[in-house]
Amino acid sequence: MDRQQFITHAEACQKALRRFLTALCCGDSLLADDIAQETLIKAYLSSEGFRNADSFNAWIYRIGYNTFLNHRRAQKQTVGYDEAAAITSDKTSDGAFRYQDLYASLDRLPDKERSSILLFYMEGYSIKEIAVITEASENAVKQYLSRGRNHLRTMMNLQSY
Numbered sequence: 001m002d003r004q005q006f007i008t009h010a011e012a013c014q015k016a017l018r019r020f021l022t023a024l025c026c027g028d029s030l031l032a033d034d035i036a037q038e039t040l041i042k043a044y045l046s047s048e049g050f051r052n053a054d055s056f057n058a059w060i061y062r063i064g065y066n067t068f069l070n071h072r073r074a075q076k077q078t079v080g081y082d083e084a085a086a087i088t089s090d091k092t093s094d095g096a097f098r099y100q101d102l103y104a105s106l107d108r109l110p111d112k113e114r115s116s117i118l119l120f121y122m123e124g125y126s127i128k129e130i131a132v133i134t135e136a137s138e139n140a141v142k143q144y145l146s147r148g149r150n151h152l153r154t155m156m157n158l159q160s161y
Contacts, residue, residue, distance in 0.1 A: 006047045039067045113144045113151065116144035116145050
């Protein structure tokens, strides 16, 4: 893939990639932008060997997902969940925290469940495509989706009381 082809494909999927990464980062758009930028750099540096333009989106999502996981592994927890929830519990804002409960619940899911849920429901990927992106079997993705839905349902019901 040459430079211009890469730019064309990257521009076409950039908005969706950032949306996916923002959801993975539980609404932290600044962190998601950093990870997206790192993802695009990694992809560009290895694009010379990439040949299948039809699977560009899955390829870039896999790079983004792995970059997110690498960042997550390197990150140290500085504030506990309960402390963070108390800090951001002000619901009188201008709507900036509209999805706060959802993001808090997503943040408590294991990475594989969260990624599967977001790719399936938010991005519309099939189970087969998610398996490619997350490097898991299709049966594992089905299991992640099922468990993730059950965990989210339980957490969201608890938060509504």
